[in-house]
Amino acid sequence: MEKKHYERPIIRPLNTGLMNKFGSQSVSPPMTHIDGISVESMLNDYGSPLFVLSERKIRENYKSAKRAFETRYPKVQFAWSYKTNYLNSVCRTFHQEGSWAEVVSRFEYDKAINNGVPGNKIIFNGPHKTNDDLLLATNNNSLIHIDNLDELYRLINIANNSDQKPLVAVRVNMDTGIYPKWDRFGFNLENGQAWDAISVIMTSEKLDLVGLHTHIGTYMMTTNAYKIAASKLSELALNIRNQFNKNITYLDLGGGFCSKNTLKGAYHNAIDTVPEIYEYAEVITTAILNAGFSQTEMPYLYLETGRALIDDAGFLLGTVISNKRLSDGRRATIMDFGINIMFTSFWYDHKISSVQDFGHHTEDTVLYGPLCMNIDIIRENVTLPPLKPGDNVVVHYMGAYNITQSMQFIAMRPAVVMIDTNNKVHIIKKAETLKTIEEDELTPDFLQNIKL
Numbered sequence: 111m112e113k114k115h116y117e118r119p120i121i122r123p124l125n126t127g128l129m130n131k132f133g134s135q136s137v138s139p140p141m142t143h144i145d146g147i148s149v150e151s152m153l154n155d156y157g158s159p160l161f162v163l164s165e166r167k168i169r170e171n172y173k174s175a176k177r178a179f180e181t182r183y184p185k186v187q188f189a190w191s192y193k194t195n196y197l198n199s200v201c202r203t204f205h206q207e208g209s210w211a212e213v214v215s216r217f218e219y220d221k222a223i224n225n226g227v228p229g230n231k232i233i234f235n236g237p238h239k240t241n242d243d244l245l246l247a248t249n250n251n252s253l254i255h256i257d258n259l260d261e262l263y264r265l266i267n268i269a270n271n272s273d274q275k276p277l278v279a280v281r282v283n284m285d286t287g288i289y290p291k292w293d294r295f296g297f298n299l300e301n302g303q304a305w306d307a308i309s310v311i312m313t314s315e316k317l318d319l320v321g322l323h324t325h326i327g328t329y330m331m332t333t334n335a336y337k338i339a340a341s342k343l344s345e346l347a348l349n350i351r352n353q354f355n356k357n358i359t360y361l362d363l364g365g366g367f368c369s370k371n372t373l374k375g376a377y378h379n380a381i382d383t384v385p386e387i388y389e390y391a392e393v394i395t396t397a398i399l400n401a402g403f404s405q406t407e408m409p410y411l412y413l414e415t416g417r418a419l420i421d422d423a424g425f426l427l428g429t430v431i432s433n434k435r436l437s438d439g440r441r442a443t444i445m446d447f448g449i450n451i452m453f454t455s456f457w458y459d460h461k462i463s464s465v466q467d468f469g470h471h472t473e474d475t476v477l478y479g480p481l482c483m484n485i486d487i488i489r490e491n492v493t494l495p496p497l498k499p500g501d502n503v504v505v506h507y508m509g510a511y512n513i514t515q516s517m518q519f520i521a522m523r524p525a526v527v528m529i530d531t532n533n534k535v536h537i538i539k540k541a542e543t544l545k546t547i548e549e550d551e552l553t554p555d556f557l558q559n560i561k562l
Protein backbone atom coordinates (compact mmCIF):
# COMPACT_ATOMS: atom_id res chain seq x y z
CA MET A 111 0.00 0.00 0.00
CA GLU A 112 1.21 3.50 -0.84
CA LYS A 113 2.44 5.51 2.16
CA LYS A 114 0.12 8.44 3.02
CA HIS A 115 1.59 11.96 3.06
CA TYR A 116 1.88 13.43 6.53
CA GLU A 117 -0.03 16.67 6.95
CA ARG A 118 0.22 18.68 10.19
CA PRO A 119 -3.29 18.91 11.71
CA ILE A 120 -5.03 22.30 11.72
CA ILE A 121 -7.71 23.60 14.06
CA ARG A 122 -10.22 25.80 12.29
CA PRO A 123 -13.69 27.17 13.08
CA LEU A 124 -16.62 25.21 11.76
CA ASN A 125 -17.94 26.82 8.61
CA THR A 126 -21.70 27.10 8.63
CA GLY A 127 -21.79 29.54 5.73
CA LEU A 128 -23.44 27.10 3.42
CA MET A 129 -26.53 26.68 5.56
CA ASN A 130 -29.72 28.42 4.67
CA LYS A 131 -33.23 27.94 6.02
CA PHE A 132 -33.65 24.87 3.83
CA GLY A 133 -30.68 23.13 5.37
CA SER A 134 -27.16 22.71 4.12
CA GLN A 135 -26.28 22.57 0.48
CA SER A 136 -26.20 19.03 -0.78
CA VAL A 137 -23.32 17.57 -2.69
CA SER A 138 -24.07 16.25 -6.13
CA PRO A 139 -23.57 12.51 -6.52
CA PRO A 140 -20.59 11.32 -8.57
CA MET A 141 -21.02 11.52 -12.32
CA THR A 142 -19.21 8.63 -13.95
CA HIS A 143 -20.77 8.76 -17.43
CA ILE A 144 -22.14 11.29 -19.92
CA ASP A 145 -24.64 9.90 -22.42
CA GLY A 146 -23.42 6.39 -21.62
CA ILE A 147 -19.74 7.18 -22.17
CA SER A 148 -17.32 6.85 -19.27
CA VAL A 149 -15.79 10.17 -18.25
CA GLU A 150 -12.50 8.47 -17.37
CA SER A 151 -12.28 6.85 -20.79
CA MET A 152 -12.85 10.19 -22.57
CA LEU A 153 -10.11 11.83 -20.49
CA ASN A 154 -7.80 8.93 -21.33
CA ASP A 155 -8.56 9.13 -25.03
CA TYR A 156 -8.60 12.90 -25.57
CA GLY A 157 -6.60 14.35 -22.68
CA SER A 158 -7.50 16.55 -19.74
CA PRO A 159 -9.13 19.04 -19.59
CA LEU A 160 -11.78 18.28 -22.19
CA PHE A 161 -15.01 19.91 -23.32
CA VAL A 162 -17.87 17.51 -24.01
CA LEU A 163 -21.08 18.32 -25.86
CA SER A 164 -24.14 16.11 -25.99
CA GLU A 165 -25.80 16.06 -29.39
CA ARG A 166 -28.83 14.39 -27.84
CA LYS A 167 -29.29 17.15 -25.29
CA ILE A 168 -28.92 19.92 -27.89
CA ARG A 169 -31.61 18.37 -30.06
CA GLU A 170 -33.88 17.72 -27.07
CA ASN A 171 -33.53 21.32 -25.89
CA TYR A 172 -34.27 22.64 -29.36
CA LYS A 173 -37.28 20.41 -29.88
CA SER A 174 -38.84 21.24 -26.55
CA ALA A 175 -38.32 24.99 -27.01
CA LYS A 176 -39.82 24.78 -30.49
CA ARG A 177 -42.76 22.78 -29.18
CA ALA A 178 -43.34 25.28 -26.35
CA PHE A 179 -43.72 28.13 -28.84
CA GLU A 180 -45.35 26.33 -31.76
CA THR A 181 -48.14 24.85 -29.70
CA ARG A 182 -49.06 28.39 -28.65
CA TYR A 183 -48.40 30.32 -31.85
CA PRO A 184 -48.33 28.90 -35.36
CA LYS A 185 -45.64 30.99 -37.03
CA VAL A 186 -42.37 30.51 -35.17
CA GLN A 187 -38.79 30.50 -36.42
CA PHE A 188 -35.65 30.02 -34.32
CA ALA A 189 -32.25 31.38 -35.35
CA TRP A 190 -29.17 30.03 -33.58
CA SER A 191 -27.17 32.73 -31.81
CA TYR A 192 -23.68 32.00 -33.17
CA LYS A 193 -21.75 33.82 -30.47
CA THR A 194 -23.22 31.54 -27.80
CA ASN A 195 -21.34 28.58 -29.29
CA TYR A 196 -20.15 28.72 -32.87
CA LEU A 197 -18.38 25.43 -33.21
CA ASN A 198 -19.51 24.27 -36.63
CA SER A 199 -20.78 20.94 -35.30
CA VAL A 200 -22.99 22.78 -32.82
CA CYS A 201 -24.33 25.23 -35.42
CA ARG A 202 -24.99 22.42 -37.87
CA THR A 203 -26.90 20.43 -35.26
CA PHE A 204 -29.22 23.41 -34.83
CA HIS A 205 -29.44 23.98 -38.60
CA GLN A 206 -30.37 20.33 -39.14
CA GLU A 207 -33.21 20.88 -36.68
CA GLY A 208 -34.43 23.79 -38.80
CA SER A 209 -32.86 26.71 -36.98
CA TRP A 210 -31.63 29.69 -39.01
CA ALA A 211 -28.48 31.64 -38.07
CA GLU A 212 -28.26 34.80 -35.97
CA VAL A 213 -24.87 36.48 -36.31
CA VAL A 214 -23.33 39.65 -34.89
CA SER A 215 -20.19 40.08 -36.99
CA ARG A 216 -18.84 39.44 -40.47
CA PHE A 217 -16.75 36.57 -39.13
CA GLU A 218 -19.88 34.86 -37.81
CA TYR A 219 -21.75 35.73 -41.01
CA ASP A 220 -19.11 33.97 -43.12
CA LYS A 221 -19.23 30.99 -40.76
CA ALA A 222 -23.00 30.70 -41.28
CA ILE A 223 -22.59 30.80 -45.07
CA ASN A 224 -19.89 28.11 -44.84
CA ASN A 225 -22.24 26.03 -42.71
CA GLY A 226 -24.70 26.00 -45.60
CA VAL A 227 -27.19 28.53 -44.31
CA PRO A 228 -28.85 30.34 -47.23
CA GLY A 229 -28.32 34.11 -47.11
CA ASN A 230 -32.03 34.81 -46.62
CA LYS A 231 -31.99 32.69 -43.45
CA ILE A 232 -29.26 34.71 -41.76
CA ILE A 233 -30.18 37.44 -39.28
CA PHE A 234 -27.40 40.02 -39.15
CA ASN A 235 -27.37 41.83 -35.79
CA GLY A 236 -24.65 43.82 -34.05
CA PRO A 237 -23.30 47.36 -33.94
CA HIS A 238 -20.41 46.85 -36.39
CA LYS A 239 -21.23 46.17 -40.01
CA THR A 240 -18.91 47.65 -42.63
CA ASN A 241 -20.16 48.85 -46.02
CA ASP A 242 -18.70 45.70 -47.49
CA ASP A 243 -20.66 43.59 -44.97
CA LEU A 244 -23.87 45.50 -45.71
CA LEU A 245 -23.40 45.06 -49.46
CA LEU A 246 -22.81 41.32 -49.09
CA ALA A 247 -25.83 40.93 -46.82
CA THR A 248 -27.94 42.94 -49.29
CA ASN A 249 -26.86 40.79 -52.24
CA ASN A 250 -27.60 37.62 -50.22
CA ASN A 251 -31.06 38.84 -49.14
CA SER A 252 -30.07 38.51 -45.50
CA LEU A 253 -32.09 40.15 -42.77
CA ILE A 254 -30.14 43.24 -41.72
CA HIS A 255 -31.03 44.46 -38.25
CA ILE A 256 -30.16 48.13 -38.10
CA ASP A 257 -28.44 49.32 -34.95
CA ASN A 258 -27.99 53.08 -35.42
CA LEU A 259 -28.69 56.02 -37.75
CA ASP A 260 -25.18 56.10 -39.22
CA GLU A 261 -25.57 52.48 -40.26
CA LEU A 262 -29.04 53.23 -41.64
CA TYR A 263 -27.80 56.06 -43.87
CA ARG A 264 -24.86 53.98 -45.06
CA LEU A 265 -27.25 51.21 -46.05
CA ILE A 266 -29.52 53.66 -47.90
CA ASN A 267 -26.43 54.81 -49.83
CA ILE A 268 -25.56 51.23 -50.71
CA ALA A 269 -29.15 50.60 -51.80
CA ASN A 270 -29.00 53.69 -54.05
CA ASN A 271 -26.22 52.02 -56.05
CA SER A 272 -27.75 48.55 -56.12
CA ASP A 273 -30.71 46.89 -57.85
CA GLN A 274 -31.43 44.97 -54.66
CA LYS A 275 -33.71 46.34 -52.01
CA PRO A 276 -32.11 45.44 -48.65
CA LEU A 277 -34.38 43.57 -46.24
CA VAL A 278 -34.17 45.30 -42.88
CA ALA A 279 -35.49 45.23 -39.36
CA VAL A 280 -35.15 47.99 -36.81
CA ARG A 281 -33.50 46.94 -33.58
CA VAL A 282 -35.50 48.52 -30.76
CA ASN A 283 -34.58 48.94 -27.12
CA MET A 284 -37.21 49.78 -24.56
CA ASP A 285 -38.13 50.03 -20.91
CA THR A 286 -39.30 46.56 -19.89
CA GLY A 287 -39.03 47.18 -16.17
CA ILE A 288 -35.47 45.81 -16.03
CA TYR A 289 -32.80 48.18 -14.74
CA PRO A 290 -30.24 49.32 -15.62
CA LYS A 291 -31.89 49.63 -19.01
CA TRP A 292 -30.34 47.85 -21.95
CA ASP A 293 -30.21 50.85 -24.28
CA ARG A 294 -26.87 50.64 -26.04
CA PHE A 295 -28.10 48.55 -28.95
CA GLY A 296 -30.67 49.75 -31.44
CA PHE A 297 -33.07 52.67 -31.24
CA ASN A 298 -34.96 53.64 -28.12
CA LEU A 299 -38.72 53.25 -28.26
CA GLU A 300 -39.87 55.63 -25.55
CA ASN A 301 -37.92 58.68 -26.72
CA GLY A 302 -39.08 58.33 -30.31
CA GLN A 303 -35.75 57.27 -31.91
CA ALA A 304 -37.22 53.97 -33.10
CA TRP A 305 -40.08 55.76 -34.82
CA ASP A 306 -37.63 58.24 -36.39
CA ALA A 307 -35.63 55.35 -37.85
CA ILE A 308 -38.81 53.71 -39.16
CA SER A 309 -39.87 57.02 -40.78
CA VAL A 310 -36.48 57.37 -42.47
CA ILE A 311 -36.75 53.82 -43.83
CA MET A 312 -40.32 54.24 -45.05
CA THR A 313 -39.78 57.62 -46.69
CA SER A 314 -36.47 56.63 -48.32
CA GLU A 315 -38.27 53.83 -50.20
CA LYS A 316 -34.88 52.21 -50.65
CA LEU A 317 -35.17 49.56 -47.95
CA ASP A 318 -37.79 46.91 -47.34
CA LEU A 319 -38.81 47.08 -43.67
CA VAL A 320 -39.72 43.46 -42.94
CA GLY A 321 -39.16 43.12 -39.19
CA LEU A 322 -38.85 44.61 -35.74
CA HIS A 323 -36.27 43.28 -33.32
CA THR A 324 -35.53 43.54 -29.64
CA HIS A 325 -33.11 41.64 -27.40
CA ILE A 326 -34.04 42.91 -23.97
CA GLY A 327 -31.18 41.43 -21.96
CA THR A 328 -29.66 38.14 -21.00
CA TYR A 329 -30.48 35.61 -18.28
CA MET A 330 -33.83 37.35 -17.71
CA MET A 331 -35.29 35.94 -14.51
CA THR A 332 -38.71 37.47 -15.03
CA THR A 333 -41.07 36.60 -17.86
CA ASN A 334 -42.95 39.85 -17.37
CA ALA A 335 -40.24 41.80 -19.21
CA TYR A 336 -40.98 39.69 -22.31
CA LYS A 337 -44.68 40.34 -21.98
CA ILE A 338 -43.98 44.09 -22.04
CA ALA A 339 -41.49 43.72 -24.92
CA ALA A 340 -43.84 41.63 -27.05
CA SER A 341 -46.74 44.04 -26.45
CA LYS A 342 -44.68 47.12 -27.25
CA LEU A 343 -43.17 45.57 -30.39
CA SER A 344 -46.64 44.48 -31.57
CA GLU A 345 -48.02 47.94 -30.99
CA LEU A 346 -45.17 49.42 -32.98
CA ALA A 347 -45.89 47.03 -35.86
CA LEU A 348 -49.57 48.00 -35.83
CA ASN A 349 -48.64 51.71 -35.86
CA ILE A 350 -46.47 51.09 -38.91
CA ARG A 351 -49.38 49.39 -40.65
CA ASN A 352 -51.74 52.26 -39.81
CA GLN A 353 -49.34 55.05 -40.67
CA PHE A 354 -47.57 53.63 -43.72
CA ASN A 355 -49.92 50.86 -44.83
CA LYS A 356 -47.06 48.39 -44.46
CA ASN A 357 -47.37 44.97 -42.84
CA ILE A 358 -44.40 43.87 -40.77
CA THR A 359 -43.52 40.26 -41.58
CA TYR A 360 -41.85 39.30 -38.31
CA LEU A 361 -41.28 40.28 -34.71
CA ASP A 362 -37.94 39.10 -33.36
CA LEU A 363 -37.93 38.82 -29.57
CA GLY A 364 -34.20 38.03 -29.37
CA GLY A 365 -32.77 35.72 -26.72
CA GLY A 366 -32.06 36.05 -23.02
CA PHE A 367 -33.99 33.10 -21.57
CA CYS A 368 -32.24 31.66 -18.50
CA SER A 369 -30.27 28.49 -18.54
CA LYS A 370 -30.20 26.37 -15.40
CA ASN A 371 -26.79 27.69 -14.39
CA THR A 372 -26.92 29.25 -10.91
CA LEU A 373 -25.87 32.89 -10.59
CA LYS A 374 -23.22 33.72 -8.01
CA GLY A 375 -24.78 34.72 -4.72
CA ALA A 376 -28.17 33.22 -5.63
CA TYR A 377 -29.99 31.85 -2.60
CA HIS A 378 -31.51 28.94 -4.48
CA ASN A 379 -30.36 26.62 -7.19
CA ALA A 380 -31.39 27.94 -10.62
CA ILE A 381 -33.21 24.67 -11.36
CA ASP A 382 -35.77 25.64 -8.73
CA THR A 383 -36.09 29.32 -9.55
CA VAL A 384 -35.63 30.35 -13.18
CA PRO A 385 -38.59 30.30 -15.58
CA GLU A 386 -39.05 27.32 -17.90
CA ILE A 387 -39.09 27.97 -21.65
CA TYR A 388 -42.84 27.38 -21.83
CA GLU A 389 -43.37 30.21 -19.33
CA TYR A 390 -41.53 32.64 -21.62
CA ALA A 391 -43.48 31.21 -24.56
CA GLU A 392 -46.76 31.71 -22.75
CA VAL A 393 -46.30 35.43 -22.08
CA ILE A 394 -44.76 36.26 -25.45
CA THR A 395 -47.33 34.45 -27.59
CA THR A 396 -50.24 35.70 -25.48
CA ALA A 397 -49.06 39.29 -25.88
CA ILE A 398 -48.82 38.95 -29.67
CA LEU A 399 -52.13 37.10 -29.98
CA ASN A 400 -53.87 39.81 -27.96
CA ALA A 401 -52.22 42.75 -29.70
CA GLY A 402 -54.92 43.21 -32.34
CA PHE A 403 -53.39 41.80 -35.52
CA SER A 404 -55.97 40.57 -38.03
CA GLN A 405 -55.76 36.88 -38.88
CA THR A 406 -54.07 37.49 -42.23
CA GLU A 407 -51.44 39.82 -40.88
CA MET A 408 -50.19 37.83 -37.88
CA PRO A 409 -46.43 38.32 -37.90
CA TYR A 410 -43.89 35.52 -37.68
CA LEU A 411 -42.26 35.22 -34.29
CA TYR A 412 -38.48 34.90 -34.52
CA LEU A 413 -36.42 33.81 -31.53
CA GLU A 414 -32.66 33.96 -31.04
CA THR A 415 -32.38 32.11 -27.77
CA GLY A 416 -28.81 31.04 -27.04
CA ARG A 417 -27.76 29.93 -23.56
CA ALA A 418 -31.08 28.24 -22.72
CA LEU A 419 -30.59 25.78 -25.59
CA ILE A 420 -26.97 24.80 -25.07
CA ASP A 421 -25.73 25.43 -21.53
CA ASP A 422 -26.77 22.06 -20.09
CA ALA A 423 -25.54 20.22 -23.18
CA GLY A 424 -21.93 21.20 -22.44
CA PHE A 425 -19.55 19.83 -19.81
CA LEU A 426 -15.95 20.46 -18.91
CA LEU A 427 -13.99 17.47 -17.63
CA GLY A 428 -10.83 18.02 -15.64
CA THR A 429 -8.30 16.56 -13.26
CA VAL A 430 -6.97 17.49 -9.83
CA ILE A 431 -3.34 18.64 -9.88
CA SER A 432 -2.77 19.11 -6.16
CA ASN A 433 -4.25 20.12 -2.80
CA LYS A 434 -3.09 22.61 -0.20
CA ARG A 435 -4.21 24.34 2.97
CA LEU A 436 -4.68 28.11 2.84
CA SER A 437 -3.47 30.39 5.65
CA ASP A 438 -6.79 30.03 7.48
CA GLY A 439 -6.78 26.26 7.14
CA ARG A 440 -9.30 26.03 4.34
CA ARG A 441 -8.83 23.26 1.87
CA ALA A 442 -7.81 24.38 -1.61
CA THR A 443 -7.78 22.15 -4.65
CA ILE A 444 -5.96 23.07 -7.84
CA MET A 445 -7.48 21.82 -11.08
CA ASP A 446 -5.94 21.55 -14.55
CA PHE A 447 -8.52 23.95 -16.05
CA GLY A 448 -8.86 27.63 -15.27
CA ILE A 449 -10.90 30.71 -15.97
CA ASN A 450 -9.25 31.18 -19.38
CA ILE A 451 -11.64 28.46 -20.58
CA MET A 452 -14.38 29.16 -18.02
CA PHE A 453 -15.32 32.73 -18.71
CA THR A 454 -18.78 32.25 -17.24
CA SER A 455 -17.32 31.42 -13.82
CA PHE A 456 -17.33 35.20 -13.23
CA TRP A 457 -21.14 35.09 -13.09
CA TYR A 458 -22.06 31.55 -12.17
CA ASP A 459 -21.42 29.07 -9.39
CA HIS A 460 -21.06 26.17 -11.76
CA LYS A 461 -22.27 22.84 -10.52
CA ILE A 462 -19.35 20.46 -10.05
CA SER A 463 -19.49 16.68 -9.62
CA SER A 464 -16.73 14.32 -8.73
CA VAL A 465 -16.25 11.37 -11.06
CA GLN A 466 -14.93 8.79 -8.59
CA ASP A 467 -17.11 7.74 -5.66
CA PHE A 468 -15.89 8.89 -2.23
CA GLY A 469 -18.68 8.04 0.14
CA HIS A 470 -20.20 10.71 2.36
CA HIS A 471 -17.28 12.66 3.70
CA THR A 472 -17.08 16.19 2.27
CA GLU A 473 -15.28 19.43 2.98
CA ASP A 474 -15.76 23.06 1.94
CA THR A 475 -13.13 23.68 -0.68
CA VAL A 476 -11.78 26.57 -2.69
CA LEU A 477 -11.34 25.40 -6.26
CA TYR A 478 -8.49 27.04 -8.15
CA GLY A 479 -7.41 26.82 -11.75
CA PRO A 480 -3.79 26.23 -12.83
CA LEU A 481 -3.02 29.78 -13.95
CA CYS A 482 -0.41 31.83 -12.15
CA MET A 483 -2.99 34.58 -11.57
CA ASN A 484 -4.75 35.48 -8.36
CA ILE A 485 -8.16 35.71 -10.05
CA ASP A 486 -8.06 32.14 -11.33
CA ILE A 487 -10.77 30.88 -9.01
CA ILE A 488 -13.28 28.34 -10.29
CA ARG A 489 -15.40 28.21 -7.12
CA GLU A 490 -14.84 30.31 -4.01
CA ASN A 491 -16.56 27.74 -1.84
CA VAL A 492 -17.82 24.38 -2.96
CA THR A 493 -18.63 21.30 -0.93
CA LEU A 494 -16.66 18.43 -2.39
CA PRO A 495 -15.36 15.05 -1.35
CA PRO A 496 -11.62 14.98 -0.57
CA LEU A 497 -10.24 14.82 -4.08
CA LYS A 498 -6.72 13.52 -4.61
CA PRO A 499 -4.26 14.41 -7.36
CA GLY A 500 -5.37 12.56 -10.48
CA ASP A 501 -9.05 12.45 -9.51
CA ASN A 502 -11.53 13.85 -11.99
CA VAL A 503 -14.46 16.26 -11.94
CA VAL A 504 -17.27 17.23 -14.28
CA VAL A 505 -18.27 20.90 -14.52
CA HIS A 506 -21.88 21.30 -15.61
CA TYR A 507 -23.69 23.98 -17.67
CA MET A 508 -20.63 24.82 -19.72
CA GLY A 509 -22.20 24.83 -23.20
CA ALA A 510 -22.88 28.56 -23.54
CA TYR A 511 -20.23 31.24 -24.10
CA ASN A 512 -17.26 29.39 -22.56
CA ILE A 513 -15.87 27.92 -25.76
CA THR A 514 -16.45 31.09 -27.79
CA GLN A 515 -14.88 33.31 -25.13
CA SER A 516 -11.98 31.08 -24.17
CA MET A 517 -8.39 32.20 -24.64
CA GLN A 518 -4.91 30.71 -24.57
CA PHE A 519 -3.78 32.76 -21.60
CA ILE A 520 -1.00 30.82 -19.85
CA ALA A 521 -2.64 27.53 -20.81
CA MET A 522 -3.79 26.36 -24.22
CA ARG A 523 -7.38 25.60 -25.16
CA PRO A 524 -8.36 21.94 -24.90
CA ALA A 525 -10.10 19.64 -27.34
CA VAL A 526 -13.87 19.50 -27.71
CA VAL A 527 -15.75 16.27 -28.34
CA MET A 528 -19.38 15.64 -29.18
CA ILE A 529 -21.22 12.49 -28.14
CA ASP A 530 -23.71 11.69 -30.87
CA THR A 531 -27.20 10.23 -30.44
CA ASN A 532 -25.78 6.71 -30.95
CA ASN A 533 -23.39 7.27 -28.03
CA LYS A 534 -20.36 7.57 -30.24
CA VAL A 535 -17.67 10.15 -29.42
CA HIS A 536 -16.41 12.51 -32.14
CA ILE A 537 -13.64 15.02 -31.79
CA ILE A 538 -15.06 18.31 -33.13
CA LYS A 539 -12.17 20.61 -32.24
CA LYS A 540 -8.59 19.55 -31.67
CA ALA A 541 -6.61 20.77 -28.68
CA GLU A 542 -4.39 23.74 -29.44
CA THR A 543 -0.67 23.16 -29.81
CA LEU A 544 2.29 25.50 -29.72
CA LYS A 545 2.32 25.20 -33.50
CA THR A 546 -1.29 26.29 -34.02
CA ILE A 547 -0.88 29.16 -31.57
CA GLU A 548 2.28 30.48 -33.25
CA GLU A 549 0.96 29.93 -36.77
CA ASP A 550 0.28 33.62 -37.39
CA GLU A 551 3.39 34.96 -35.68
CA LEU A 552 6.29 36.32 -37.71
CA THR A 553 9.81 36.83 -36.37
CA PRO A 554 11.83 39.52 -38.16
CA ASP A 555 15.34 38.61 -39.34
CA PHE A 556 17.11 40.66 -36.68
CA LEU A 557 15.53 38.46 -34.00
CA GLN A 558 16.48 35.15 -35.58
CA ASN A 559 19.70 34.64 -33.64
CA ILE A 560 19.61 34.08 -29.93
CA LYS A 561 22.92 33.48 -28.10
CA LEU A 562 22.84 33.27 -24.34
Ligand SMILES: *Cc1c(COP(=O)(O)O)cnc(C)c1O
Pocket residue numbers: 191193194212214235236325327328329364365366367414415416417418510
Ligand atom coordinates in the same frame (compact mmCIF):
# COMPACT_ATOMS: atom_id res chain seq x y z
C1 LIG B 1 -26.26 37.18 -27.47
C2 LIG B 1 -27.49 37.41 -28.24
C3 LIG B 1 -28.52 36.47 -28.23
C4 LIG B 1 -28.50 35.22 -27.38
O1 LIG B 1 -28.62 35.57 -26.03
P1 LIG B 1 -28.86 34.46 -24.88
O2 LIG B 1 -28.89 35.28 -23.62
O3 LIG B 1 -27.71 33.52 -24.92
O4 LIG B 1 -30.15 33.78 -25.17
C5 LIG B 1 -29.62 36.71 -29.04
N1 LIG B 1 -29.71 37.84 -29.79
C6 LIG B 1 -28.75 38.78 -29.79
C7 LIG B 1 -28.89 39.99 -30.63
C8 LIG B 1 -27.61 38.61 -29.02
O5 LIG B 1 -26.65 39.55 -29.01
